[in-house]
Amino acid sequence: LIRITHLKSFYQLSDNGTTFSHSLCLSVCLSQVMLVGDSGVGKTCLLVRFKDGAFLAGSFISTVGIDFRNKVMTIDAVKVKLQIWDTAGQERFRSVTHAYYRDAHALLLLYDVTNKASFDNIRAWLTEIHEYAQQDVVVMLLGNKADSTHDRLVKREEGEKLAKEFGVPFMETSAKSGLNVELAFTAVAKELKHRTMKEPDEPKFQLQEYVDKEMRTVGCCRS
Numbered sequence: 001l002i003r004i005t006h007l008k009s010f011y012q013l014s015d016n017g018t019t020f021s022h023s024l025c026l027s028v029c030l031s032q033v034m035l036v037g038d039s040g041v042g043k044t045c046l047l048v049r050f051k052d053g054a055f056l057a058g059s060f061i062s063t064v065g066i067d068f069r070n071k072v073m074t075i076d077a078v079k080v081k082l083q084i085w086d087t088a089g090q091e092r093f094r095s096v097t098h099a100y101y102r103d104a105h106a107l108l109l110l111y112d113v114t115n116k117a118s119f120d121n122i123r124a125w126l127t128e129i130h131e132y133a134q135q136d137v138v139v140m141l142l143g144n145k146a147d148s149t150h151d152r153l154v155k156r157e158e159g160e161k162l163a164k165e166f167g168v169p170f171m172e173t174s175a176k177s178g179l180n181v182e183l184a185f186t187a188v189a190k191e192l193k194h195r196t197m198k199e200p201d202e203p204k205f206q207l208q209e210y211v212d213k214e215m216r217t218v219g220c221c222r223s
């Protein structure tokens, strides 16, 4: 995470030592967030929903290699610029993805609630993350396509259990309905901003607590 400037007041002294100006610097945190998971789980659609507020319906075009989009969010009066990398889930692009892991500050790891194999593969993804990403990378598990109630093969409780086992925050999302999409990116941006700008005596940001509280505030589902 690169802190370009820090939010603080500063005084400039004139030649004779008197204070003559007082300015407020604006702060920009630049963070790299990577979307990973099996092909077809909805990584591109999640990014498009977050960035453009739209859903890419129709035929499925697999990502080739890696793609990225930027979005600036304001978190507690601080500008956080997210550079979001959309990776290809297909096995043949795995070496490309590996090369990007070490620069990522956060990873959104997706499975598809209608595809059991994509859920079973989460363990392998977490092993890979452990091998290639920075040790302190923020990881959040997302069960996407939660709108597909009739085709669902993975229960929410199964996702929660797996996330607990690996000590990572979890929520279900839907790129189609917008469920929890903004919340997932906001939670990650808050965690990253907090890590960069935290005062020494400030308590650690509790990502899962924040997510649970936000979801309670709006019932279970938020778009």
Ligand SMILES: Nc1nc2c(ncn2[C@@H]2O[C@H](COP(=O)(O)OP(=O)(O)OP(=O)(O)O)[C@@H](O)[C@H]2O)c(=O)[nH]1
Pocket: 037, 038, 039, 040, 041, 042, 043, 044, 045, 046, 056, 057, 058, 059, 060, 061, 062, 063, 064, 087, 088, 089, 090, 144, 145, 146, 147, 148, 173, 174, 175, 176, 177
């Ligand atoms: N019902 C439903 N369908 C979705 C959702 N998200 C994505 N899809 C569909 O799932 C398919 C795959 O979506 P993509 O976003 O292209 O998947 P991806 O993970 O980026 O795939 P790769 O680029 O191959 O890694 C598309 O047909 C989407 O329309 C969702 O939340 N709900």
